[in-house]
Amino acid sequence: MxxxxxxxxxxxxxxxxxxxxxxxxxxxxxxxxxxRPTEQFADRxxxxxxxxxxxxxxGFRAPFVYRQLLENRLARxxxxxxxxxxxxxxxxxxxxxSLADPREPLLLLGADALGRDVLSRLLYGGRLSLGVTxxxxxxxxxxxxLVGGIAGTVGGRLESAxxxxxxxxLALPGAYLVLVLRGALPLVISVGQTFVMIAGLFAxxxxxxxxxxxxxxxxxxxxxxxxxxxxxxxxxxxRLMRQLVPAxxxxxxxxxxxxxxxxxxxxxxxxxxxxxxxxxxxSWGTMLFxxxxxxxxxxxxxMLAPAxxxxxxxxxxxxxxxxxxxxxxx
Amino acid sequence: MITRLARFALWRLCAATAxxxxxxxxxxxxxxxxxxxxxxxLTITVADPSxxxxxxxxxxxxxxxxxxxxxxxxxxxxxxxxTSSRFGRPVTDLLGDRVANTAVLAGLALALATLVGLPxxxxxxxxxxxxxxxxxxxxxxxxxxxxxxxxxxxxxFLSISSGEWLPVAPGRIVLPLVALALPMAAVVERxxxxxxxxxxxxxxxxxxxxxxxxxxxxxxLHALRPSLRSLLGxxxxxxxxxxxxxxxxxxxTAWPGLGRLMLDGLVSRDVYLVAGCALAGAVLIAxxxxxxxxxxxxxxxxxxxxx
Numbered sequence: 001m002x003x004x005x006x007x008x009x010x011x012x013x014x015x016x017x018x019x020x021x022x023x024x025x026x027x028x029x030x031x032x033x034x035x036r037p038t039e040q041f042a043d044r045x046x047x048x049x050x051x052x053x054x055x056x057x058x059g060f061r062a063p064f065v066y067r068q069l070l071e072n073r074l075a076r077x078x079x080x081x082x083x084x085x086x087x088x089x090x091x092x093x094x095x096x097x098s099l100a101d102p103r104e105p106l107l108l109l110g111a112d113a114l115g116r117d118v119l120s121r122l123l124y125g126g127r128l129s130l131g132v133t134x135x136x137x138x139x140x141x142x143x144x145x146l147v148g149g150i151a152g153t154v155g156g157r158l159e160s161a162x163x164x165x166x167x168x169x170l171a172l173p174g175a176y177l178v179l180v181l182r183g184a185l186p187l188v189i190s191v192g193q194t195f196v197m198i199a200g201l202f203a204x205x206x207x208x209x210x211x212x213x214x215x216x217x218x219x220x221x222x223x224x225x226x227x228x229x230x231x232x233x234x235x236x237x238x239r240l241m242r243q244l245v246p247a248x249x250x251x252x253x254x255x256x257x258x259x260x261x262x263x264x265x266x267x268x269x270x271x272x273x274x275x276x277x278x279x280x281x282x283s284w285g286t287m288l289f290x291x292x293x294x295x296x297x298x299x300x301x302x303m304l305a306p307a308x309x310x311x312x313x314x315x316x317x318x319x320x321x322x323x324x325x326x327x328x329x330x
Numbered sequence: 331m332i333t334r335l336a337r338f339a340l341w342r343l344c345a346a347t348a349x350x351x352x353x354x355x356x357x358x359x360x361x362x363x364x365x366x367x368x369x370x371x372l373t374i375t376v377a378d379p380s381x382x383x384x385x386x387x388x389x390x391x392x393x394x395x396x397x398x399x400x401x402x403x404x405x406x407x408x409x410x411x412x413t414s415s416r417f418g419r420p421v422t423d424l425l426g427d428r429v430a431n432t433a434v435l436a437g438l439a440l441a442l443a444t445l446v447g448l449p450x451x452x453x454x455x456x457x458x459x460x461x462x463x464x465x466x467x468x469x470x471x472x473x474x475x476x477x478x479x480x481x482x483x484x485x486x487f488l489s490i491s492s493g494e495w496l497p498v499a500p501g502r503i504v505l506p507l508v509a510l511a512l513p514m515a516a517v518v519e520r521x522x523x524x525x526x527x528x529x530x531x532x533x534x535x536x537x538x539x540x541x542x543x544x545x546x547x548x549x550x551l552h553a554l555r556p557s558l559r560s561l562l563g564x565x566x567x568x569x570x571x572x573x574x575x576x577x578x579x580x581x582x583t584a585w586p587g588l589g590r591l592m593l594d595g596l597v598s599r600d601v602y603l604v605a606g607c608a609l610a611g612a613v614l615i616a617x618x619x620x621x622x623x624x625x626x627x628x629x630x631x632x633x634x635x636x637x
Contacts, residue, residue, distance in 0.1 A: 168349055171566050171615055173573035176592070180357055180608070183596030184364035265477040269578045272479065273593060292483060292582050298490040307480050314475040 018316045026127045032096050033120035034106040037282040041105040043070045044115035046300045047078055050107050056085060063088050065099075065106065076299070110302035112290055121282035122305050128191075128277060129284040130313070132199050133263045139203025140259060141252055144210020145245055151211070152218025153241040163215060166208035174205045174262070175269050181205075182275045191281045198276060202263045210255050217248040261314035268310060284310055338627045338634040339620070346616035350609060354406075355399055357608035361601045362395040385415075391601070402605060411609070412602030416594060421606035424591065429610045432587035435580070436572050436614070438507055443514035443568075448561075450515075451522025455557075456530060456549040466519070473516035478575035482509040482582045506583040510575050514568065521564065525557035532556065559630045565622035569615055 025032060041047075050065045064087045066080035086099050093102040105111070109119035147166070151159040169177070178201045185197060221227060221244045230243050264284070270276040271285025272292065279286050284306040290296070291303035367386070386392045390401060390412075405412060411421035450470075454463045476484070485505055529535065530553045538552055539545075577589035588607055595603030627634040 167566075168352070171349065171570055171619060172353065173570045173577070173611075173615070175574035175577045176589070176611060179577065179589075179593060180360060180596060180604070183593070183604075184360045186365050187597065261475065261477070265479055268479055269574075272578060273581060275593075288479070288483070292486075297483070297487045301487065301491070304483060304487060307483050311476060311480055314477065315472070318471055318475045 014319065018312065022126070022130065022313065025123060026130055028096075029123045029127050031094070033117075033123045034095055034098050034108070035117040035120040037116065037121045037124040038280055039116060039120075041107075041111065041115040041117075043073075044068070044105055044107065044111045045113055046076045046296075047105075047107055047111040047115070048300075049110040049302050051080070052088070052108075053085075056082075067104070068107070109305050110300065112287075112300075112303060113296075118287075118302055118305055121287060122284075122309060125282035125284045125287055125306060126309060128195070128281065129264060129267050129310075132195055132202070132267055132283075133260055135195075135199035136202025136206065136263050137256055137259045139199060140206035140210055141255065143203060143207035144255075145214050145248065145252065147207065148211035148214025148248070149218055149241045149245040150237075152215040152222065153237055153244055155219070155222070159215070159219075163212070166211050169205070169208045170212070174266060177205045178202070178266060178270055179273065179275060182270060187275075191277060194277050198267065198270065202266060205266075206259055206263065209259070210252070213251045213255065214245065214248045217251055218244045221247045257317045261310075261317045264310055264313055268306075334634050335624070335627055339624045342620050342623050346620050350612040350616050351403070351406075353612040354605050354609035355403070358399055358402060358601060358605035359395055361596070361599060361604045362391075362398065364599060367391050367599050367601075398601070402602070406609075411606040414595070414600055414603040414606075416598045416600040416603060421602050424603065425588075425606055425610050428586060428588050428591045428607075429614070431585060432573075432576060432580070432589070432611075433614055435503065435506055435510065435585060435587060436569075436576055438503070439510040439514060439572055439576075440569065440618070442507065442511035443518050443572075446511070447515035447518025448522050451519040452526050452549060452554065452557075454519065455523035455526030456553070467523070470516040470519045473513050474520065476513055478509050478513055479578040479582070481513055482506070482579050485509055486582070503585070506576075506579045506585045509579050509583075510572065513575070514572060517568065517571075518561070521561055522557060525560045526553055528560075529553040529557040555629055559626060559633075562622050562626040562629070565626075566619045569618040569622070573611065573615065 047068050050068065052063050052065055054060055054063050056064075064085045066082055067084040067086055068078045069081045071077045071079050086101075086104060088106075089098050089100045090096070092098065092100075095102075097106070099106045105115075105117065107117050107119070109117070109122065112118055112121070147162055151162040178198075181201050181204070182197070189197070218241070222240075227240065227244060230240055235243070267276060267283065268285040268288050271283050272289045274289075276285050277283040279289075287303070287306040288310075291300075291307070296303055383392075390398045393401070402412060409422065411425070413419065414421050414424055417424055450466055454466050457463050473481075482505070485508065489505070526549070530549070532553075535548055535552055538548055543552070576587060579585070580587035580589050588611055592604060592607035592611075594600070595607060623633075
């Protein structure tokens, strides 16, 4: 028992650490990323990640990298130019880390097909992907709590109608739902418009999950004494609902944990199928699309970095989810 | 008793039919109201000014959306789903193979997920924590966090970097099936594990144990039935999740399924093709739900009494 409390606590610490890192990284992206996400470097297509060295022939020194030389253009083979060590510059050029000459590429996670820095794209992409996910989840919670609250409080025929609608939406595969709705909207739009539109679609596709749970909780709360007292003292439906919905707080927290990974994957899927963010703006979905090719996977495995990022966030959410159910279960 | 079950099934069949028609009709209307139509490309490519108008008339786009929907529904009664503007062929011809492919992939994945996940869940839900059950639970939590789109990438990567031990050639079912089924098996395992543990704590199980019923009978017979009820209750959502995952998996592994065809239809504003794909997908989903609901009603009398 004590052991399980300790694991739960340790688990919670790891979870919080990962989430805090992700949030900080997203907020501080322009400071963290060595380059702009769209910056292309000549002769760096599919360049492998640079190795950070701390010693050369003359002994130990501050961390540095060697400039990469394109040895064979066809085979995309690179070698380190050991005659040209480049020191890492910390907290200069307005970045956490860069090279002394900011025009020189610093490719800590390698480069993609167009010679863009994968690490920078991963950081900027995380901002877009996590941002659209969080806005979508908040929207889903809002609509779901409202519809579920109304259905649970009012009951009767309205409740049946709202829940039938929710059940039918739930029976539809989310990916198809988002794709069809997205496909019916204008196809070529700006990044900002895409952000709003995808977040809206996510909220629309995900609210039935929230509404069903909230309705069940509110409907059972309605029978309790305090609800009876509120009704007796003349509370209308709206007022009563505002008394009842907070009972679903714990459920809403669990829903966040379930919806964040689901919508993150949905962003990846939609962008992968070409209906999400435009390719030039990095998102984890567009980056996965660049990676999901048999030849790329074999020759440039560092392109899988966004897959690992999505997996880490999903795993963290799982961790929180199991923590919370253990907690509630006693 | 059997009549009650039959009445339940019939009632669900009506609901499923209504669901299918509503889904197909709303996707037809959605594409009609979307900006641009299939004939607007012709305005640029064809010099003849009357060409787009003729094309619109041919595709029924000159009629009001509701009139077009009515005509399509009348055609549906004769199993005529119209002609695709993108491919210039009857939609029913285009759908045939694609629907079969998606149905085979999703159906096999569902069967595999259940066959693997259900027994595992019963085992982990009924035993004390041992290293082996802990391992299964860890593997499940890991796989649940690993959605099909990532799992496909990981399998492709493993298969390439270790000498193609999994066939990755287009048209081979192994990789998409594994990528789709294993994360779902993990979900089934988690749900069944919780349901089994909950069912085993019921008083009637304790009473049976006190009467001397052997443990394996308690677990695999007495507790299985109530625990299956809660698993079947979420089968509808499992089926929807499966189809969601199959869109990405089909595209990544070049499995010629419904998702890709629908996407083509959407992007080219092919009204009848999208409506046909939506109809076919809705039929598959409604069938899956119908089977799950009927099974649930067969197991639990309270469900069929509810009608």
